Amino acid sequence: MPILNQAVAAYSYPKEEIKAMMLAKLKAGYGIDAHIDGSPSYYFLHKIHILIQTNE
Secondary structure (H helix, E strand, O other): OHHHHHHHHOOOOOOOOOOOOOOOOOOOOOOOOOOOOOOHHHHHOOOOOOOOOOOO
């Protein structure tokens, strides 16, 4: 997926690998509030948030 390759290229990881992905479809004008993920396993992940804007 070109957009994901662009997102991780800047970090120069020795092996670019995406373990998981989540997409959230939001209504116009809505957002995701600042939060802390609760699972301890999330502390070892590097999360990248990418805004994808559509005309829907």
